[in-house]
Amino acid sequence: MSRSFTPKVVTANALIEGDVVYLTADDRWSRQHGEAELIEDEAHAQLRLLKADKQRDVVVGAYLAEARQGLNGPEPVHFREAFRTRGPSNYAHGKQETRHV
Amino acid sequence: MYDYSDFDAAFVQRRNAQFRKQVERRIDGSLTEDEFKPLRLMNGLYLQLHAYMLRVAIPYGTVSARQMRQLAMIADRWDKGYGHFTTRQNIQFNWPKLTDVPDMLDALAEVQMHAIQTSGNTIRNVTADHFAGAAADEIEDPRPTAELIRQWSTDHPEFQFLPRKFKIGVTGSPHDRAVTKAHDIGLRIVRGGSGQTGYEVIVGGGLGRTPMVGQVIRPFLKKADLLPYLDAVISVYNLMGRRDNKYKARIKITVFENGMEKFRDAVEDRFQQLKPGFTGVNPEVLAEIEQSFAAPAFGPVDTSDYEAARRADPVFRSWTDTNLTAHKAAGHAIVTVSLKAHGATPGDATSDQMRALADLAERYGHGELRISHEQNVVLPHVRKSDLPALHAGLKAQGLATANIGLVSDIIACPGMDYCALATARSIPVAQELATHFKAIGLEEEIGQLKIKISGCINACGHHHIGHIGILGLDRAGVENYQITLGGDHSENLTIGERAGPGFAYDDIVPAIERLLRAYLALRKSRGESFIDAFRRLGADPFKAALYPAEAARDAA
Numbered sequence: 001m002s003r004s005f006t007p008k009v010v011t012a013n014a015l016i017e018g019d020v021v022y023l024t025a026d027d028r029w030s031r032q033h034g035e036a037e038l039i040e041d042e043a044h045a046q047l048r049l050l051k052a053d054k055q056r057d058v059v060v061g062a063y064l065a066e067a068r069q070g071l072n073g074p075e076p077v078h079f080r081e082a083f084r085t086r087g088p089s090n091y092a093h094g095k096q097e098t099r100h101v
Numbered sequence: 102m103y104d105y106s107d108f109d110a111a112f113v114q115r116r117n118a119q120f121r122k123q124v125e126r127r128i129d130g131s132l133t134e135d136e137f138k139p140l141r142l143m144n145g146l147y148l149q150l151h152a153y154m155l156r157v158a159i160p161y162g163t164v165s166a167r168q169m170r171q172l173a174m175i176a177d178r179w180d181k182g183y184g185h186f187t188t189r190q191n192i193q194f195n196w197p198k199l200t201d202v203p204d205m206l207d208a209l210a211e212v213q214m215h216a217i218q219t220s221g222n223t224i225r226n227v228t229a230d231h232f233a234g235a236a237a238d239e240i241e242d243p244r245p246t247a248e249l250i251r252q253w254s255t256d257h258p259e260f261q262f263l264p265r266k267f268k269i270g271v272t273g274s275p276h277d278r279a280v281t282k283a284h285d286i287g288l289r290i291v292r293g294g295s296g297q298t299g300y301e302v303i304v305g306g307g308l309g310r311t312p313m314v315g316q317v318i319r320p321f322l323k324k325a326d327l328l329p330y331l332d333a334v335i336s337v338y339n340l341m342g343r344r345d346n347k348y349k350a351r352i353k354i355t356v357f358e359n360g361m362e363k364f365r366d367a368v369e370d371r372f373q374q375l376k377p378g379f380t381g382v383n384p385e386v387l388a389e390i391e392q393s394f395a396a397p398a399f400g401p402v403d404t405s406d407y408e409a410a411r412r413a414d415p416v417f418r419s420w421t422d423t424n425l426t427a428h429k430a431a432g433h434a435i436v437t438v439s440l441k442a443h444g445a446t447p448g449d450a451t452s453d454q455m456r457a458l459a460d461l462a463e464r465y466g467h468g469e470l471r472i473s474h475e476q477n478v479v480l481p482h483v484r485k486s487d488l489p490a491l492h493a494g495l496k497a498q499g500l501a502t503a504n505i506g507l508v509s510d511i512i513a514c515p516g517m518d519y520c521a522l523a524t525a526r527s528i529p530v531a532q533e534l535a536t537h538f539k540a541i542g543l544e545e546e547i548g549q550l551k552i553k554i555s556g557c558i559n560a561c562g563h564h565h566i567g568h569i570g571i572l573g574l575d576r577a578g579v580e581n582y583q584i585t586l587g588g589d590h591s592e593n594l595t596i597g598e599r600a601g602p603g604f605a606y607d608d609i610v611p612a613i614e615r616l617l618r619a620y621l622a623l624r625k626s627r628g629e630s631f632i633d634a635f636r637r638l639g640a641d642p643f644k645a646a647l648y649p650a651e652a653a654r655d656a657a
Contacts, residue, residue: 017153020151060134061148078578080150083518083526088195089529093195093196
């Protein structure tokens with residue numbers, strides 16, 4: 001028996017800036033994890049990933065990352081994904097900057 | 102310094118123009134990412150965790166004041182005002198936009214720099230002793246050799262698609278500061294029986310998931326035979342090396358699986374085949390290159406002001422005690438400028454610091470700078486009489502930290518703060534270790550120590566060869582840090598041994614403190630360094646300090 005499916009979000013890097021992006025339920029790429037579509041069904045996840053993969057002139061390297069429902073939308077589960085929502089820990093760069101892309 | 106020929110300049114310009122078109126085709130959708138990725142990697146452009154990263158080659162770690170200023174300009178104009186110097190003597194920009202990279206490459210070309218072959222399965226930037234041409238213990242400057250290899254290997258048609266990346270390091274000193282035994286090929290300049298210099302050729306070293314100490318394949322190679330011999334080694338590897346498994350594709354595995362004897366025989370056969378094709382023009386080329394690395398004229402120096410400053414200023418004296426190395430010319434010193442201020446990111450320099458270094462190098466150091474694999478900057482030729490003024494200039498930019506070779510002079514890879522391959526962070530571990538040991542006042546007491554931190558098994562942070570190595574891993578979704586002990590990065594290259602189970606992120610600094618307090622209690626005298634005490638006592642007392650609960654249980 002296959003393992004039960006855990007909720008996911010579709011994430012990638014923006015083609016031009018390389019910034020981390022998330023696929024939303026209304027087909028936008030958001031820079032904020034909380035706006036991502038939390039996908040609870042495996043077949044739907046594959047369809048959403050296919051949709052992301054087709055947008056080759058917008059994003060790079062789309063994949064499914066584990067997530068869970070939080071107070072302000074989906075939250076990352078793994079620490080790597082948590083770092084991706086923020087940026088590096090040695091400088092307040094990336095998404096921690098107020099004037100970030 | 103070596104000046105690019107018109108041929109070099111035209112080649113780089115052509116490559117940049119080509120890459121500009123490739124970027125345009127990627128953005129308009131005519132190239133897929135799968136098609137574009139190998140092209141961008143050939144030009145040093147990675148996609149990391151939060152952004153692109155451009156890795157710029159600094160051949161054999163030598164950079165001029167003019168080049169350093171241009172790097173600062175690039176950092177300001179297209180990045181976030183800083184650069185990161187790496188363990189392979191390169192500089193990385195962490196935040197370029199894809200659309201800006203062609204302009205950045207053109208700006209680099211203006212000062213004879215580029216990012217070619219800083220990635221991909223090719224011969225990478227050739228590294229060398231960062232004290233080259235200055236060290237008192239040197240037999241010969243290794244940089245002409247490294248430059249010859251750069252010219253020969255750049256765009257070498259046969260070696261653009263090797264089984265895996267290929268790294269060459271060169272030293273001209275018996276004290277190996279270039280970690281030659283951890284390279285795919287290491288070259289040590291040695292003196293032969295009749296007095297002439299040649300190379301000891303070492304092959305099959307490397308760190309990563311399968312760390313191996315390189316072995317001597319040729320105890321003495323005539324200088325004139327260098328290129329045909331390198332060609333032979335790499336062409337044998339190109340055919341014999343594995344392409345079925347990325348993790349078994351480096352030359353260290355080829356040598357290990359086939360045995361040194363079989364590999365050496367194949368190289369010798371190939372060498373005999375190739376040698377007649379190299380018609381002796383290369384020694385002439387090498388002689389020309391050697392001219393451009395001629396040392397500046399070192400005149401006599403009155404060191405009385407320097408001695409007086411040492412007596413008068415304890416801060417200056419402490420800095421001269423730790424950050425200077427013996428120079429071959431009387432009255433001169435090699436200055437290592439620490440990029441490891443306590444709490445700073447190892448290897449990072451702001452654009453202001455880069456400009457200050459360029460100015461100071463011009464004023465006091467013949468306009469020359471070096472990047473060390475230990476992620477510091479070196480001014481190789483400074484008159485001792487200029488040291489007080491240099492120190493004051495460095496201090497103004499936060500560059501006068503007196504900690505070279507001490508507990509806070511830590512090598513750390515970018516780790517999971519930047520790198521897409523990382524399994525844990527390394528930078529904050531280095532920052533916390535540095536600030537902690539300063540806060541508890543033990544840095545000077547502990548003395549000479551090499552801590553090296555990698556954020557994944559690929560070992561860019563050289564953790565295997567640190568006296569204390571720290572390897573960050575992902576254990577069931579949590580950062581976990583393994584400690585290795587007893588590594589050595591010198592000519593006696595030694596792979597450290599794993600101490601035991603890993604530590605959680607919050608436990609790693611206390612664990613290192615227990616380890617170093619045990620060393621202080623166990624050493625015979627202040628003169629016995631951590632690594633010497635470790636060699637005398639073995640790992641057991643240090644493991645007991647790391648794992649007190651286990652030690653207590655075993656004793657019960």
